Amino acid sequence: MTGRIIAIAGPTISVDVRGLCLNEIVLVGSAGLTGEVVRLERERAVVQVYEETRGLAVGEPARGTASPLTARLGPGLLAGMFDGLQRPLERLLERDGPFIAGGSRCETLDERRAWEFVPLKRPGQRLLAGEIIGEVAEGVVRHLIRAPSDGEIAELSGGTFSLGAPLGRYCDGSPINACQEWPVRRPRPYLRKLPPTVPLVTGQRVVDMLYPLARGGTAIIPGGFGTGKTILEQSIAKFSDVDLVVYVGCGERGNEMAELLEEFAGILDPWSSRRLMERTIVVANTSNMPVAAREASIYTAVTMAEYFRDMGCHVLLLADSISRWAEALREISSSLEEMPGEEGYPTYLASRMAGFMERSGVVETLGGGIGSLSMILSVSPPGGDFSEPVTQACLRSAGAFLMLDSSLAHSRHFPAVNWFQSYSLYEQPMVRHFSRTVGPGWGEARLRCRQLLQREESLREVAEIVGLEGMQEADRLILHGAERIRQEFLCQNAYEPEDAFSRPESSLQRLEAILADQERLAGSMAAGATLDELLVTEGQHAAE
Ligand SMILES: Nc1ncnc2c1ncn2[C@@H]1O[C@H](COP(=O)(O)OP(=O)(O)O)[C@@H](O)[C@H]1O
Ligand SMILES: [Mg+2]
Structure with a gap:
């Protein structure tokens, strides 16, 4: 089935090829650029081209392939780096140099x-x-x-x-x-879904202790510019206790991806001590690559993730950022002149997003094993306004919400996860799991940590009015404890190898040590000492 290009509007072109199906891949132009049928009309089909369309002319040939967009699945995916159409970037670099020519073909897997x-x-x-x-x-x-x-x-x-x-x-x-x-837009089958019961350990204290994630669960990380989304996603990619990670760099800066790859090549997985890259698959559609392929890239990625889930692996899909995917969807929708919804996003934004996030979960595989696919997606709301449509659409399907706070980031508190507005729906079963496997004190320590932070919040206003000196001793002790929790427990420096990753055992130990100090100080204060006296003597002990 061949025909010609009859109209071109940016990446959206019309062809007169007969007998095409919706979502069929069409090769257009003399170069054979890859595109997907997004609308069928009586005499023509509208094709979204996933490559640069500059230089394409009306009258050039187009042909259907009778196949939807598929991902190639087999040995050789691990440690691979692909674009949104699953072209292997490293082998393309070797063969063609640093620029991908339109219509380039290269076997996805090394034959x-x-x-x-x-x-x-x-x-x-x-x-x-x-x-x-x-x-x-x-x-x-x-x-x-x-x-x-x-x-x-x-x-x-x-x-x-x-x-x-x-x-x-x-x-x-x-x-x-x-x-x-496998057609990327079709979820791979499984026998049945099971509820998430096992934590996804991230190695980030604030997440594991306060907002635990689950294997097979979904989480979103919304945050304004510079709040640490990329650093947090990359830290989780390095340290989470899963079998493999699919990392989608979606519309963000290319140099960040380059740094990530360089770093991953060098460091070891803390759980298996193998090279980190060996358990990682990267899908890159950075801001300098064609926008339309960005829409497809997350489907290519999730299909590879499902493929390994079906082998009984625990897979984590990270995307940075899903907002750039939504923007690509908006661009495609507007070039199709569809009715725009809120802020110009298509009306089906929320259902598309839900359909994508629905592909996560713990499943009993067709082979009878158990595998899981977890998702952690960063969201970049313009101006840090969380009421915008993409954040809201994500919120509806996500099980955990790790809200990054610009004021924390400004004061260099990283990870800037807000400890009042974030939440995790997996909290109860995960806390039970950690209490069983890490230490029976987990739930209690966590509760006391949260209480301290809450009481600090309510005391803060008082402290601002009367000043620290005017406060009661007991209240000053709370402020002292909360400050230590924030500085020594919640903050974690991603650039400090000793600190960047914390096993749940050491997180618990660290928290319990702070809480025990609090108890001790409270005891001494009950016996008549003042906080200042005690801190001075403690300071002397520490100095000795
Ligand atoms: N855990 C962390 N430890 C130390 N610095 C951090 C941490 N997280 C973020 N930062 C700092 O914040 C900057 C911006 O982070 P980034 O992840 O690029 O933000 P975003 O992706 O949200 O725009 C980083 O360059 C780094 O200096
Ligand atoms: Mg970023």
């Missing part, structure tokens, strides 16, 4: 790289599509290979192979490949 296949099925056995036929060791992951279709095995041998050739074949002659293609 020459050698892998070791261990078959779990034998010739003569009947397979159902999706059934596990064997495995390949890929870094930290036992990469399970599934049957591409129903059929009886004629040949299937173990040993070294590469993706360029099939692993074996069915009795009807069709190949058994180690790779599969």
